[in-house]
Amino acid sequence: MSDVSTPSSLSTRIAFTDEQAMLADSAAAFCRERSPRDAVRQRMTTDTGYDAGVWQEIGELGWLAVAVPEHLGGSGLSIGHTAVIAEAMGRHLLATPFASTQLFVQATLAAGDAGLQEQWLPQVVDGAAATVALFEDDGDWDLTQLSARGTRQGAQVLLSGAKCGVTDAGSARALWVSVQLDGAPALALVPASALPAGALQRETIVDETRRSWRLALDGVAVPAASVVTGVTALGMLQAVRNAALLLAAAEAAGGIAGALAVIVEYLNTRTTFGRKIGSYQGLKHPSAEILIGLERARSHVAHAATLLVDLAAGEAHPAAVETALRMAKVEAGDSFVFAGDRAVQFHGGFGFTWDCDAQLYLRRALWLQPWFGDAAHHRARLAGALLGPVGA
Amino acid sequence: MPHATDLDAFRQEVAAWLDANRPPTPDFLLPESFMEVGTDEQFHYLRDWQRKCYQAGYLGMAWPKEYGGGGLPQVYQDIATQEMARAKVPFFPNTIGLFWAGPLILAIGTEEQKRRYIPGILSGDDIWCQGFSEPDQGSDLANAQVRAVRDGDEYVVNGSKIWTSLGSHAKYMILLAKTSAEAKRYAGLSFFLIPMQVPGIRPVPIRKLTGEYGFTQTFFDDARVPASCLMGREGDGWAIAMKTLTFERGASGGQAGGLVRMALSVDDVVELARRTRRDGRPAIEDPYVREQLVRFLVEAQGDRLCTERGKIAALCSERPDAIALSNKLRLTEHNRRLYLFALSLMGANGGRWVGDAHAVDGGLWPRSYLNAFASTIGGGPSQIQANIVGERVLGLPKD
Secondary structure: OOOOOOHHHOOOOOOOOHHHHHHHHHHHHHHHHHOOHHHHHHHHOOOOOOOHHHHHHHHHOOHHHOOOOHHHOOOOOOHHHHHHHHHHHHHOOOOOOHHHHHHHHHHHHHHOOHHHHHHHHHHHHOOOOEEEEOEOOOOOOOOOOOOOEEEEEOOEEEEEOEEEEEEOHHHOOEEEEEEEEOOEEEEEEEEHHHOOOOOEEEOOOOOOOOOEEEEEOOOEEEEHHHEEOHHHHHHHHHHHHHHHHHHHHHHHHHHHHHHHHHHHHHHOOOEEOOEEHHHOHHHHHHHHHHHHHHHHHHHHHHHHHHHHHHHHOOOOOHHHHHHHHHHHHHHHHHHHHHHHHHHHHHOHHHHOOOOOOHHHHHHHHHHHOOOOOOHHHHHHHHHHHHHOOOOO | OOOHHHHHHHHHHHHHHHHHHOOOOOOOOOOOEHHHOOOHHHHHHHHHHHHHHHHOOOOOOOOOHHHOOOOOOHHHHHHHHHHHHHHOOOOOOOHHHHHHHHHHHHHHOOHHHHHHHHHHHHHOOOOEEEEOOOOOOOOOHHHOOOEEEEEOOEEEEEEEEEEEEOOOOOOEEEEEEEOOOOOOHHHHEEEEEEEOOOOOEEEEEEEOOOOOEEEEEEEEEEEEEEHHHEEOOOOOHHHHHHHHHHHHOOOOOOOOOOOOEOOOOHHHHHHHHHHOEEOOEEHHHOHHHHHHHHHHHHHHHHHHHHHHHOOOHHHOOOOOOHHHHHHHHHHHHHHHHHHHHHHHOOHHHHHOOOOOOOOHHHHHHHHHHHHHHHHHHOOOOHHHHHHHHHHHHOOOOOO
């Protein structure tokens, strides 16, 4: 059992560069300004769910380039920088295909194919949205359990079956799609232009600030050169999951801060029985608990981001990175649900209405919780890593 | 900044010294912190250990040389303290002196006070206690009723303080008392460094819920102390007490170093779960136990990471005080719940108490759980801490 980590042997390394700090400031200001509450609600009613002008600005700010290497037109910064942006977006409920696009970027980098990278990543830098299609109807979080199929036919691979939970597919210029090929997981890079009419069908989801799609693969064919297999494909799934856990945790941490701001504002405004309701300990103490969840979540996110950057530099052990990411998702995910849940309750009758902003945060929390594994799922995996296997 | 290789060498030196000089395991159960020192044998065992470490140069390493400290960069003491934690050696009993009164005196005391008090704090010759809480005011420190009335070169003290840890062993007390009946609330308070061995001061041991002793109620009956005991000026008491509390809550650096408690951490509970049985298997294989342990692990790691993040200002810009002001609430409540959970791992043996031949770990766990309330209540109970977080960090209205 000596190889099992104990908390006092877990790393507590947190690195945060001046560049990240400046990016955090400008991202916070930008998201606050571009995502006032009425804009959030207006965008919820649109087809794409986001404002094309804001997305263009994000591209011009260079945020889509941060994780792209310099030789592909990016700025060669780190995935740690994307987490900073995701937190600010979560804080202000700014809906964009940013996270989806970052998952596409990480998948493309892990694919290791220079041709595909040179074809697609400069387009992302120029403002193209893109995404990944990994989940299926059974809802299994194990990304290697695949029903969708790939079949070789000459120099092509024919895809069949369906994917679901494909975020921002309707706006994406390209998608990485996971299928079972020759009995093993493979990833196919599918340009949106290769999708037949009607292949994408919008799903109805709890978070109306987001867009998620079902993708029917029947009739889709891609060149075999666009399909990645074997160990590399497994590495891509791992890279996408790592990035997704970090971005989800960062967005949730921002969401907790946003929900808490809504709570604090209302508790300082609303009066009942002649007192500001924030003076009642029944509301004050759970608010303090939300703050504690926020502080712990932010700390886990900062650490997980650090280790994920270290991993890219070959300076962290993959198992340690996985532990840090799962912990970040657990803490931020659970604390965000709690914050959203209490935000609704503390608004009383108003909290039960559509017009109260508390529901926007709660619905986001309910969407993020099961995205790439909920807290119970990750705790079960953490148990294996930290406590050792059962029946060893 | 010392060179990294020097620090590595120093770390090895400390580890080797601790290994060679660790005190023998006593045949009695040691207390978990200075608040639980209930017997003379516990007290002397711990004080001898403090003295030995100080004489070896591993305590007060960053305090000024002229007052008995080591005069070294803080990083040396941090390393020594880390190695003490790693080696699981006992804590130092002079907690009030090393962590609160000492740093306070170094920060705002006179030259004479520093020379007089600091060496004895480090060696353990002069044990300190704290006279803040009173029987009738709960957490409302500003409402102190103990009176100190100036009479020539002396103050005459009357009233009583409660929850005085080490009250029976202490040579000095930091005392918050009212010097003016007319002045408003805060302005009437003054701060004293007083000797305990004077006629009219009488510490009476309090029996705790564990059945052990560890606190006293300290009665003042026309006790006369020199006027030079006053720290600062009359009326400065509240500000000085608040400064002391920043040391107590761990929000300020400058402490002498060493361990404050025999830390039972989540690691120890994981270890316990490997040794205890459930349904014919180690408890650690039970799915419910695993889920709960991971919850504690994520929380403990979150708190360790908060300490780390707290050092990076750019990551704390929204609410710079949040980590420091929630520290006590987070850590003490975590421990209380953790120890309660530990009891559930012992199965049918969970009801055994200290002294029972078959109690798991000599009854350490149930005693730790009951003693955990000392931390969730002492120094401002969790409910007050939650008020502080709500009001001072979040800006919610007062009650």
